[in-house]
Amino acid sequence: MRHTVDYFFAPQSPWAYLGHERFAALVRETGSAVRVMPMDLGKIFPLSGGLPLPKRAPQRQAYRLLELRRFSNALGIPLNPEPRFFPVAGDPAARLITAVAMHDGADAAMKLTGAVTTAVWAQERDIASMDMLATLLSECELEAARLAQSQQPDVQARYDEQTQAAIDASVFGAPSYVIEGELFWGQDRLDFVARKLRA
Numbered sequence: 001m002r003h004t005v006d007y008f009f010a011p012q013s014p015w016a017y018l019g020h021e022r023f024a025a026l027v028r029e030t031g032s033a034v035r036v037m038p039m040d041l042g043k044i045f046p047l048s049g050g051l052p053l054p055k056r057a058p059q060r061q062a063y064r065l066l067e068l069r070r071f072s073n074a075l076g077i078p079l080n081p082e083p084r085f086f087p088v089a090g091d092p093a094a095r096l097i098t099a100v101a102m103h104d105g106a107d108a109a110m111k112l113t114g115a116v117t118t119a120v121w122a123q124e125r126d127i128a129s130m131d132m133l134a135t136l137l138s139e140c141e142l143e144a145a146r147l148a149q150s151q152q153p154d155v156q157a158r159y160d161e162q163t164q165a166a167i168d169a170s171v172f173g174a175p176s177y178v179i180e181g182e183l184f185w186g187q188d189r190l191d192f193v194a195r196k197l198r199a
Helices: 014-030 041-048 058-075 090-105 106-121 130-139 145-149 153-170 186-199
Strands: 004-009 033-038 176-179 182-185
Touching: 004 153, 014 058, 014 186, 033 090, 033 106, 033 153, 041 153, 058 176, 090 106, 090 130, 090 145, 090 153, 106 130, 106 176, 130 145, 176 186, 182 186
Parallel strands: 004 033
Antiparallel strands: 004 176, 176 182
């Protein structure tokens, strides 16, 4: 049975970055389909009891940094827990990934997602900058026109639909993977995702 995964994430999420390449490899290995669905966490947090990072208790903020270092070391994935360009607006990159998914398909959108998340967490690059997004498109060998297209109403409408789909699926954090209605939250649940996709 060929599974389809709804892949919900925010491009500024360090956890999406830590899980992305492992998830991409798993999708390739199992021949699964993926729907690349960046979402607006700013709309999801108020509905799910989540808080933006600056509003979280100091203990939670400190533990987050500890866990980022732990996972970076354990996975052998380079990560700066406090990068130069963070917090950063994720919407421009999310819309660009959405535009690429619409015009070029899931594989291209997965490639760009990897580049965008790496830009934040390993390369000290500003993904809210239009110039940087143009550079990332070029590095991924994708059409430069996608940047202008990402600012069109049809892409915003799709982004809004993806956010609503996340809400409807009871998603409350990033990354989340939904397979046949079953929700898996967090890159540390990819072992369970693997079991599901290999079943």
